[in-house]
Amino acid sequence: MKDVTKLILEDGAVQDRRIYWDQDIYEQELEQIFARAWLFLAHESQLPKPGDFLTTRMGEDNVIVARQPDGSIKAFINSCPHRGNVVCHADSGNARSFTCAYHGWAFGLDGDLVTVPLEHDTYYDAIERPRYAMHPVAKVESYKGLVFGTFDASAPSLRDYLGDMAWYMDSFLDVPGGVELLGPPMKSILNCNWKVPVENFIADGYHVGWAHAAALKAIESPLSPLAGNQAYDVNTGLQVATRGGHGFGVIWDAAAAIHPDGALYRDWIAQREPLVREHLGEWRARFYNGHWDASIFPNCSFLYGTNTWKLWLPAGPHNIEVWTWTLVEKDMPEALKQMMVATNMMTFGTAGMLETDDGENMEQCTGSNRGWVTRRGKLYSGMGQVREGTHPELPGIVGKGIVCETSNRGFYRRWAELMSGRSWEEIAREPHYAPNRQVA
Ligand code: UNU
Numbered sequence: 037m038k039d040v041t042k043l044i045l046e047d048g049a050v051q052d053r054r055i056y057w058d059q060d061i062y063e064q065e066l067e068q069i070f071a072r073a074w075l076f077l078a079h080e081s082q083l084p085k086p087g088d089f090l091t092t093r094m095g096e097d098n099v100i101v102a103r104q105p106d107g108s109i110k111a112f113i114n115s116c117p118h119r120g121n122v123v124c125h126a127d128s129g130n131a132r133s134f135t136c137a138y139h140g141w142a143f144g145l146d147g148d149l150v151t152v153p154l155e156h157d158t159y160y161d162a163i164e165r166p167r168y169a170m171h172p173v174a175k176v177e178s179y180k181g182l183v184f185g186t187f188d189a190s191a192p193s194l195r196d197y198l199g200d201m202a203w204y205m206d207s208f209l210d211v212p213g214g215v216e217l218l219g220p221p222m223k224s225i226l227n228c229n230w231k232v233p234v235e236n237f238i239a240d241g242y243h244v245g246w247a248h249a250a251a252l253k254a255i256e257s258p259l260s261p262l263a264g265n266q267a268y269d270v271n272t273g274l275q276v277a278t279r280g281g282h283g284f285g286v287i288w289d290a291a292a293a294i295h296p297d298g299a300l301y302r303d304w305i306a307q308r309e310p311l312v313r314e315h316l317g318e319w320r321a322r323f324y325n326g327h328w329d330a331s332i333f334p335n336c337s338f339l340y341g342t343n344t345w346k347l348w349l350p351a352g353p354h355n356i357e358v359w360t361w362t363l364v365e366k367d368m369p370e371a372l373k374q375m376m377v378a379t380n381m382m383t384f385g386t387a388g389m390l391e392t393d394d395g396e397n398m399e400q401c402t403g404s405n406r407g408w409v410t411r412r413g414k415l416y417s418g419m420g421q422v423r424e425g426t427h428p429e430l431p432g433i434v435g436k437g438i439v440c441e442t443s444n445r446g447f448y449r450r451w452a453e454l455m456s457g458r459s460w461e462e463i464a465r466e467p468h469y470a471p472n473r474q475v476a
């Protein structure tokens with residue numbers, strides 16, 4: 037295993053470029069991160085009934101996620117234990133069983149092997165069926181409707197894994213009726229390393245006025261003045277790195293700000309905000325009406341407000357698949373939900389204006405490291421490091437203003453911890469990054 041301590045320096049502010057390019061580092065990520073961490077699978081609303089299933093990926097492993105007759109959700113690897121064929125080719129559906137197209141082995145909704153053609157005459161009834169169940173995902177748990185899975189039975193509970201990020205996300209998850217993800221997801225491919233979009237969403241308020249200048253002008257909305265950094269109030273909001281590598285940045289009073297005609301959404305927020313304040317307090321009410329850019333470690337990102345929800349599925353060190361849903365509150369009126377979907381498609385859908393701005397930069401940021409000498413250089417995300425600290429009322433490490441790289445550094449500190457191969461317990465016992473400074 038590679039010693040990764042030299043790849044991430046200065047408390048996460050300096051990254052070795054090889055982490056975006058080298059195949060051996062990527063393989064170590066599949067082993068130490070994607071085979072251990074909790075990975076986003078679905079929202080429960082996608083699997084309302086017993087037999088409902090969808091297929092997705094955990095790292096590069098194909099999995100089936102299925103609602104069981106008892107209402108629980110299970111997941112298992114979508115590869116036949118006989119000769120390895122992919123068993124389920126559908127994106128989603130409802131099934132009583134999954135039958136392999138090659139020799140006809142059939143598996144129950146829980147992945148158990150239930151039918152073996154010609155079993156008596158060919159295996160002489162000597163096949164031990166329990167040994168040939170589809171490989172289970174070790175743990176599947178939900179947090180307020182968001183379903184995650186991990187291949188590591190020794191991983192902490194999902195609630196512990198999300199840690200303080202759950203406290204922040206409650207601002208919009210813990211509303212009456214809850215949330216749902218509208219799909220099916222838009223799917224596209226990008227020739228970039230999976231960490232590049234994760235860091236863009238977790239921390240990059242810096243690029244918004246610059247890289248998206250033309251798009252923000254074209255989309256006439258309250259965000260238009262940001263174009264070209266003409267009127268970008270970099271001190272609005274804050275940025276948070278939570279323990280565990282999750283984080284976000286927020287622009288205050290801006291949840292609806294990217295929508296060209298946001299009146300319907302602003303009315304909705306105005307009507308719901310008092311409920312959030314009563315239920316969760318003043319801070320979370322502010323977060324509820326903020327626009328967030330965020331990532332959940334390792335590869336799930338979202339922009340609350342816009343309202344896009346993303347999965348960056350790794351496909352080798354230089355490639356990803358992008359899956360994009362629209363996050364809405366279940367109780368929103370249908371017209372508002374449709375507006376959310378339309379804005380998401382226009383901004384961060386496959387052909388979305390901001391998605392294409394970002395995609396170009398993400399591919400170039402990755403591809404430049406093809407250069408053997410280039411690859412031996414470093415990258416720098418030290419913005420705001422001298423100002424971040426603890427906060428009297430907010431958990432995690434807080435950076436000042438939306439244009440800041442506090443959460444980017446938190447992501448890379450976590451990346452280095454897991455990549456070291458130490459156990460969850462060892463990592464938890466170690467002293468954490470803790471700047472001796474308070475931020476108001
Ligand atoms: O591109 C983004 N991450 C972004 C766009 C963030 C906030 C508003 C608009």
Ligand code: FES
Pocket residue numbers: none
């Ligand atoms: Fe930031 Fe070039 S200015 S990548």
Ligand code: FE
Pocket residue numbers: 236243244248390394
């Ligand atoms: Fe962007």
